[in-house]
Every structure is written in structure tokens, then in C-alpha cells.
Amino acid sequence: MNDVSELTITALRFGFLLLLWVLIFSIVTTMRRDLQIGRKAVTGAPTAREVRKHPELAASPPPAIQHARTLVVTEGPLKGTTLPLAASPILLGRAQEATLVLEDDYASGRHARLFPQGSRWFIEDLGSTNGTYLADQQLTRALPVELGVPVRIGKTVIELRP
Amino acid sequence: MIQTETAPKPRRNVELALIVLALAVGVGASALVSINSDVGLDRDFWFQSSLLAVAAFAFHMVLRLRAKYADPVILPIVVALNGLGLALIHRMDGPGDDTGNNQLRWTLIAMAVSIAVIWFLKDHRILRRFTYISLAASAFLLILPLIPGISAGEILGARVWIRVGPMTFQPGEIAKITLAIFFAGYLSSNRDLILLAGRKIGPMQFPRFKDLGPMITAWLVSIGVLVFQRDLGSSILFFGLFIVMIYVATSRISWVVIGLLLILGGGFIASQIFSHVAFRIDSWINAFTPEVFGRSPGGSGQIVQGLFGMADGGLVGTGLGQGRPDLVPFANSDMIVALIGEELGLIGLFAVVMLYLLLFTRGFRAALGTRDAFGKLLACGLSFAIALQCFVVIGGVTRLIPLTGLTTPFLAAGGSSLLANWIIVGLLLMISNTARGPVDTTPMVGKPPASSSAPARKPTTGQTPSAPTEAVKHQ
Numbered sequence: 001m002n003d004v005s006e007l008t009i010t011a012l013r014f015g016f017l018l019l020l021w022v023l024i025f026s027i028v029t030t031m032r033r034d035l036q037i038g039r040k041a042v043t044g045a046p047t048a049r050e051v052r053k054h055p056e057l058a059a060s061p062p063p064a065i066q067h068a069r070t071l072v073v074t075e076g077p078l079k080g081t082t083l084p085l086a087a088s089p090i091l092l093g094r095a096q097e098a099t100l101v102l103e104d105d106y107a108s109g110r111h112a113r114l115f116p117q118g119s120r121w122f123i124e125d126l127g128s129t130n131g132t133y134l135a136d137q138q139l140t141r142a143l144p145v146e147l148g149v150p151v152r153i154g155k156t157v158i159e160l161r162p
Numbered sequence: 163m164i165q166t167e168t169a170p171k172p173r174r175n176v177e178l179a180l181i182v183l184a185l186a187v188g189v190g191a192s193a194l195v196s197i198n199s200d201v202g203l204d205r206d207f208w209f210q211s212s213l214l215a216v217a218a219f220a221f222h223m224v225l226r227l228r229a230k231y232a233d234p235v236i237l238p239i240v241v242a243l244n245g246l247g248l249a250l251i252h253r254m255d256g257p258g259d260d261t262g263n264n265q266l267r268w269t270l271i272a273m274a275v276s277i278a279v280i281w282f283l284k285d286h287r288i289l290r291r292f293t294y295i296s297l298a299a300s301a302f303l304l305i306l307p308l309i310p311g312i313s314a315g316e317i318l319g320a321r322v323w324i325r326v327g328p329m330t331f332q333p334g335e336i337a338k339i340t341l342a343i344f345f346a347g348y349l350s351s352n353r354d355l356i357l358l359a360g361r362k363i364g365p366m367q368f369p370r371f372k373d374l375g376p377m378i379t380a381w382l383v384s385i386g387v388l389v390f391q392r393d394l395g396s397s398i399l400f401f402g403l404f405i406v407m408i409y410v411a412t413s414r415i416s417w418v419v420i421g422l423l424l425i426l427g428g429g430f431i432a433s434q435i436f437s438h439v440a441f442r443i444d445s446w447i448n449a450f451t452p453e454v455f456g457r458s459p460g461g462s463g464q465i466v467q468g469l470f471g472m473a474d475g476g477l478v479g480t481g482l483g484q485g486r487p488d489l490v491p492f493a494n495s496d497m498i499v500a501l502i503g504e505e506l507g508l509i510g511l512f513a514v515v516m517l518y519l520l521l522f523t524r525g526f527r528a529a530l531g532t533r534d535a536f537g538k539l540l541a542c543g544l545s546f547a548i549a550l551q552c553f554v555v556i557g558g559v560t561r562l563i564p565l566t567g568l569t570t571p572f573l574a575a576g577g578s579s580l581l582a583n584w585i586i587v588g589l590l591l592m593i594s595n596t597a598r599g600p601v602d603t604t605p606m607v608g609k610p611p612a613s614s615s616a617p618a619r620k621p622t623t624g625q626t627p628s629a630p631t632e633a634v635k636h637q
Contacts, residue, residue, distance in 0.1 A: 021513055027235045
């Protein structure tokens with residue numbers, strides 16, 4: 001092409017690279033909203049900077065929630081056994097692969113499971129023969145287990161302790 | 163608890179603006195190519211550009227009608243990459259070649275299929291019903307190129323093509339999607355079984371031997387692809403896809419360890435037995451040795467020429483249409499990254515890598531936002547498939563890992579890959595639509611309401627115990 005000078009082509013060449021990055025920065029700007037999650041939301045806690053600027057935002061610290069740290073067997077053949085709770089779910093039952101192997105004739109192989117969600121632990125019956133009882137109520141769905149509430153599986157009773 | 167959702171907003175106008183910008187990139191690249199060649203801005207250029215623009219706006223209108231809350235940046239990113247790819251392929255066309263127009267035809271077909279997927283499927287959760295059908299479909303698609311009547315025979319050392327009329331097609335590209343659907347369906351139903359059982363050795367919990375079944379199957383499929391189709395890239399892709407999906411489903415590092423050991427074992431044995439794998443590794447390590455450079459087949463000439471090209475491009479590149487990428491074999495498909503490096507330079511190549519990265523993060527964002535385990539796993543798997551493909555190709559071209567024959571998504575010449583990747587984009591858009599939209603509390607058609615209705619987002623309930631199968635744990 002004779003009518004397009006060398007200078008124009010060079011300008012277009014760099015202009016194109018610029019255009020590519022303009023596109024990327026526009027996309028990132030659009031995504032900024034996603035990164036801001038929690039700032040405008042009602043439940044979001046004020047940041048340290050916001051608290052410094054507006055001291056009234058500093059709410060009194062919420063009552064300390066006691067997290068369950070151990071599982072204790074309070075009745076049954078394994079009475080006195082404790083198990084530290086990590087972040088992973090726990091399988092209860094007679095099967096050898098269970099996390100807590102219950103030597104209890106009234107427990108099923110894969111009887112129930114305890115799993116953490118948020119800051120609480122939930123118990124769920126896995127279709128056992130004799131059922132799982134949370135504070136004398138038979139489980140029909142996954143329910144949260146509070147500290148010190150007995151969970152009965154066959155002849156075994158377990159509790160969560162801080 | 164951190165609030166992870168904000169009020170739903172469609173943001174389709176933002177998408178429209180970004181599409182205009184993305185089209186400017188695609189059409190601009192094409193214009194630069196035309197100016198630098200001798201033809202100038204002729205009728206072909208205007209015709210192709212307007213077709214691409216019409217297709218992109220049509221897709222945008224479909225999203226307005228059918229997936230109002232879909233992620234607004236996915237489509238612009240893909241349009242930009244596809245437009246850039248079209249321009250680069252057109253640039254490599256010699257006087258009699260038709261690859262550019264062929265690629266444009268496939269782009270239009272792929273976009274139409276993707277639109278059809280969004281229009282008719284409506285909800286990605288329906289795919290969960292086809293879990294085992296997808297497995298059968300994957301097996302069928304992978305076996306197709308080996309059947310004598312349909313197979314297109316051995317092209318460039320690999321048996322992955324079939325002949326459909328005058329065209330050739332790679333069914334393995336579609337198998338990528340059906341396998342991801344199968345893994346997502348299987349893992350979202352059996353996740354608890356795999357997660358709970360197993361014994362602990364040291365800091366890691368290992369799965370039971372019988373739960374290893376699917377993993378062994380995935381490994382055998384990958385090895386089968388490697389042995390019978392002689393396709394190292396797809397083999398790595400399928401197995402990597404499975405490892406990532408099972409890791410996302412169970413958050414157990416032991417799966418990754420077992421998977422990597424299987425890959426290393428399989429790779430070592432393959433490099434001892436198969437000449438094509440051994441050649442690849444040799445031309446990666448000893449690329450600059452003269453006898454390896456000139457060897458045929460299995461020489462390193464392609465990689466080294468690509469590296470020379472990128473070195474010539476430097477920081478800002480030689481300019482579109484002004485390099486010598488014709489020295490590199492397959493500069494419009496396998497080595498298109500080297501072509502970008504040469505003509506757009508490091509700055510342009512990084513822009514392209516950045517676009518892929520953004521696409522990948524949007525896929526994962528959709529996975530985080532959606533509420534059903536199947537959708538989470540599917541979005542993770544599909545976006546990871548794109549990311550792994552980019553890594554394998556760009557890593558191969560830049561000699562970080564051995565070069566394997568995978569296509570660069572949306573850029574490289576190849577109809578089947580384009581079709582598969584546009585379908586993936588359609589699925590990701592659909593998943594992001596449910597993730598970003600208002601919570602749908604109505605039961606899904608044809609399923610018992612108890613298991614399908616997503617827990618309503620009420621501020622008073624806080625934790626909802628009815629969702630124990632959530633694939634990504636809320637910390």
C-alpha cells in the first residue's frame with residue numbers, strides 16, 4: 001500500500017496493543033464489583049479504616065461463641081473415649097473405615113455422620129437400622145448439634161465439648 | 163459469615179459496551195493485517211467483519227432474552243479471542259488458501275450451536291440426568307476415530323479425526339464436555355461415600371481401594387487415548403480434568419498425589435514404549451542440538467523456529483502481517499501462540515494470556531456462586547479444561563513442557579475445537595446465570611422438590627443444614 005505511510009502503520013501497531021490492554025482494563029473494572037463483595041453488604045463487618053473514621057461503627061464485640069473442639073463418648077462400650085474435632089466430617093458406625101468405630105451391636109455399619117458447616121457441627125443419620133437420637137428426638141434430617149447435647153446411637157451416647 | 167451475594171443485576175448493557183470493544187480488537191487486528199498485506203481494506207474484510215459483529219450481537223440478544231443474569235464479561239472475552247484468531251489465521255493464508263474463511267464458517271456454526279444450547283437447555287441442572295448417558299457418549303466419541311469406515315486415518319501421526327462428508331472432525335473435543343458432565347454428575351452424587359471412607363496415613367487421608375475405581379477408569383481411558391489414538395495432549399487433558407474435579411469435590415490432597423503418581427508412572431512407561439512420546443521429550447530437552455533440530459519425524463525444528471520468531475518479536479512485536487511466521491510449521495494452529503509472540507510481542511502475548519486468565523476466573527466465579535453441587539463441579543471442570551489446554555499449549559510453545567498437540571482455545575484453526583469451546587462458553591454462561599440471578603425456589607421440573615429446591619437465601623436462617631452436599635465448603 002502506497003497511500004499508508006510508515007508512520008501511520010507504526011502508530012496503528014502500537015494503537016492495537018493499547019486497544020488490547022484497554023479491553024482488559026475495562027473487563028477488570030467491570031469485575032471490580034465482584035471483588036467488593038461484603039463491603040456494601042448489611043452483614044459485612046466495618047473495616048479497621050472505617051472504624052477509625054467513624055468510631056460509632058465499632059460495635060461491642062459479640063459474645064464469644066464456644067466452638068466444639070472434642071467429641072466425648074459419655075455412655076456405652078467406648079465410654080470415656082475422646083476424639084479431637086478437625087475440619088473434616090466424621091463417620092460414626094461399626095464399619096472399620098468409620099472415624100469412630102463403635103463396638104456396639106445396636107449400631108449400623110455406616111450409622112451417622114457429623115459434619116462441620118459454618119461454625120457449627122451437624123449430625124445426619126445415614127439410613128441406620130435403629131436410628132440416631134439427638135436429645136431423645138429421632139433424626140429425620142441433618143440437624144445442628146449444640147455443645148453438651150447428647151447424641152444416642154444404639155447404646156452409645158456422644159457429646160460435643162469445647 | 164461473610165455475605166457472598168449482592169443484589170442480582172443483569173448488567174447486559176455493560177456487556178454490550180464490552181462486546182463493542184472486543185469487536186474493535188478483532189476487526190482492528192483484521193484491518194491491520196489487510197493494510198500490511200497488499201490487498202487493503204477490500205470487500206472480503208468488510209464482509210467477514212460484519213458477519214462476526216452480527217453473530218456477536220445476536221448472541222448478546224439471546225442472552226438478554228434467555229440468560230438475563232449471565233456473567234457480562236465472558237462473552238466479550240471470547241469474542242475478542244475469536245476475532246483475533248480469525249485475523250491471525252487469515253494473515254497466514256497464502257494466495258490459494260481458504261483456512262481463514264473456513265474458520266469464520268466454523269465460528270458462525272459454533273456460535274449458533276452455543277446459542278441453541280442456551281435457548282433449549284435453559285437450566286444446566288437438567289444435564290445431571292444424563293450422567294451415565296454422557297459416559298456412554300464419551301466412550302462412543304472416543305472410539306469413533308478408530309472405526310475403519312468413518313475414521314479419517316492417521317493424520318500427522320494421530321488417529322483423532324473422523325470424516326463427515328467433505329470435512330474432518332475431532333470427536334475427542336466434544337468428549338471433553340461429555341466427560342466433564344459425567345464426572346460432575348458422578349462426583350456430586352457419590353462425593354460423601356468417597357469423602358468419608360478411607361484410612362489415614364500421616365497427614366493425609368487415603369481413599370479406600372474400591373473408591374479408586376473411577377480414578378483407575380479415568381487413567382485407563384487416558385492411556386487408551388495415548389496408545390490407540392496417539393494423542394498425548396488429549397490424554398493429559400482428560401486425566402487432569404478428572405483429578406481436578408475429584409479434588410474440588412472432596413478437597414483431599416491425596417487424590418492429587420495419587421493422580422500425579424499415576425501420570426508420572428504412565429508417562430515414564432509411555433516414553434519408554436512409544437516412539438512419538440520419546441521424540442517429544444527428546445526434542446524438548448535437546449531442542450537446540452543440530453541432529454534433533456533437523457530430524458524427521460519428531461524433530462524440534464517447529465519449537466525452535468517458534469522461539470526464534472518470539473525472540474524476533476521482542477517486547478512490542480514486529481506488527482501484524484510484518485513478521486516471518488511462515489518459517490514456523492503450523493503457525494496458524496499449534497504454533498499460533500508463537501505467531502502472536504512474534505507479531506504482537508511480549509505485550510500482546512501477555513494480553514492474550516490475561517484474557518484467558520480472566521475467562522478462567524469468571525468460570526470459577528460462576529462455580530463459587532451457583533448453589534448446586536453439580537453446577538459447581540461442572541463449571542470448575544469446564545473452565546479448568548480451558549485453562550489446562552492453554553497451559554499445555556503455551557507451555558509447549560515456550561519450551562516449559564514438551565510440546566503436545568492440543569489446540570489453543572478460540573485462537574487456533576480447527577472447527578471441532580472451536581465448536582467444543584463455544585459449547586463450553588454456553589454452559590458457563592448458563593451456570594453463571596443461575597449463580598448471579600435471583601434465587602429460584604421453585605422445584606425443578608421432573609424432580610422431587612425436596613432434593614432440588616435450592617435453600618432460599620433468608621437472612622434469618624443463616625446456616626442452612628439442608629445442603630450437606632455443597633461441593634465447596636463455606637468456611
